[in-house]
Amino acid sequence: MSRIGRKPINIPTGVDVKVDGSVVTVKGPKGTLTHSFHPNMAISVEGNELIVTRPNDEKENKALHGLTRTLLHNMVVGVTEGFKKELEVNGVGYRVQKQGKNLVMNLGYSHQVIVPEVDGITIEVPSANKITILGADKQQVGQFAAEVREKRLPEPYKGKGIRYVGEHVRHKEGKAGKGAKK
Structure with a gap:
């Protein structure tokens, strides 16, 4: 059983x-x-x-x-108790803020990315580079967090982007042939 x-x-x-x-x-x-x-x-x-x-x-x-x-x-x-997902935003000039019921993000694009709050989900922004997503439905909280993260996935060279708190992003080495040119 x-x-x-x-x-x-x-x-x-x-x-x-x-x-x-x-x-x-x-x-x-x-x-x-x-x-x-x-x-x-x-x-x-x-x-x-x-x-x-x-x-x-x-x-x-x-x-x-x-x-x-x-x-x-x-x-x-x-x-x-409810469920909670925490995201952190890394990158020069990358920041998030809450305006009314919308999450407004500056993610290095030429425009701001605006994500509206969904029914059953609460968005909190404790600092300029932290996002907390709260709700009663575990699946809905996880899905919404994944959609927010998708707006700027963490890239493997400098680690810029949105990631879950505690998520490890494997870094890649840059170009290898820096001084090899003759």
Whole structure:
């Protein structure tokens, strides 16, 4: 049996979980998340725990078991604590600022790059070269962070661009034949 799939999910106080067939709605202090799961997975609320069971040991059901449990756990964590992705901007003259609901970035282009805030996502700019993306839906936070990072990917020669905090970008050596010309 799936080691992850068989673990029960603890439902903290202040969180309301409704199971309607294969559609699960989780309400908490940070918002409401709804997700529809594969109909083979049986999701039930027993006391203050969510339990996911599978009908048999077919390969597809084994794979869905752990996935369903992890997605449900992420929903519960999202509505209680929320998720956060941090990005840092490196480069001379590269900076970011928040104007109203928009993220305005100077990334070395001839124009400013403007990214509007999406529903369910909050953008914070603690300093001129840091971006913090917050939200209840883990997948949405990660996708939005990837889209912001995509505006100027970190390049391998000088390391300029937008990267995740803690991300390591492998640097390449520049041109090798600097003084070899005769």
